[in-house]
Amino acid sequence: KQEVTQIPAALSVPEGENLVLNCSFTDSAIYNLQWFRQDPGKGLTSLLLIQSSQREQTSGRLNASLDKSSGRSTLYIAASQPGDSATYLCAVITQGGSEKLVFGKGTKLTVNP
Amino acid sequence: DARVTQTPRHKVTEMGQEVTMRCQPILGHNTVFWYRQTMMQGLELLAYFRNRAPLDDSGMPKDRFSAEMPDATLATLKIQPSEPRDSAVYFCASGLVYSGTVNQPQHFGDGTRLSIL
Numbered sequence A: 001k002q003e004v005t006q007i008p009a010a011l012s013v014p015e016g017e018n019l020v021l022n023c024s025f026t027d028s029a030i031y032n033l034q035w036f037r038q039d040p041g042k043g044l045t046s047l048l049l050i051q052s053s054q055r056e057q058t059s060g061r062l063n064a065s066l067d068k069s070s071g072r073s074t075l076y077i078a079a080s081q082p083g084d085s086a087t088y089l090c091a092v093i094t095q096g097g098s099e100k101l102v103f104g105k106g107t108k109l110t111v112n113p
Numbered sequence B: 001d002a003r004v005t006q007t008p009r010h011k012v013t014e015m016g017q018e019v020t021m022r023c024q025p026i027l028g029h030n031t032v033f034w035y036r037q038t039m040m041q042g043l044e045l046l047a048y049f050r051n052r053a054p055l056d057d058s059g060m061p062k063d064r065f066s067a068e069m070p071d072a073t074l075a076t077l078k079i080q081p082s083e084p085r086d087s088a089v090y091f092c093a094s095g096l097v098y099s100g101t102v103n104q105p106q107h108f109g110d111g112t113r114l115s116i117l
Helices: none
Strands: A004-007 A010-014 A019-025 A030-038 A044-051 A056-059 A062-067 A072-077 A086-094 A101-103 A107-112 B005-007 B010-013 B019-024 B031-038 B042-050 B053-056 B065-071 B074-079 B088-095 B112-116
Touching (some): A010 A019, A030 A062, A030 A072, A044 A072, A072 A086, A101 B042, B005 B088, B031 B074, B074 B088
Parallel strands (some): A010 A107, B010 B112
Antiparallel strands (some): A004 A019, A030 A086, A062 A072, A086 A101, B005 B019, B019 B074, B031 B088, B065 B074
């Protein structure tokens, strides 16, 4: 059974700092890995999707990497801003698991002005 | 921007009452998912549909939960009878999935925050 873990559960940084969020998964046979952002009282917004054949994806100040063999992904946020404060969730679709997303419990990020 | 719409946004009701949550997926999406989010368990998939046909509802308590898609623009999740342990945020998501291709992101609604007293 696929399990996704995100460490740390919470992170607080000063504005302008570069930071890394971590995600690990137990079954490396995945179709893809996705990073989502969730604001309080809101749904999830897809940030980046990395296919199993890819090593990384970039969108603006965000860069996500994938090391499938070791079951790890990182989300790098450059020059963090207070507006980046949210919970960031990692999710994978496992081969043979159809389209089911298996989520980690998220990292709550606070960027202080 | 096209969005997944969920109603109601909030629901408070007493134990034993029937609860119905509705979802309007993004037009053109062929797959609809229902998730439940709690502090303890995080996000869990309850059920999902492809072209309105149920594909998997193994995450759903069968005795009290039911999910349907009466038409392509409406998905419903019902709980009868409701229990306090059903209190959670229920999310609907939709996506476009072709056979053998699972590399499209899912789009989430803002959820229904359910409280069972």
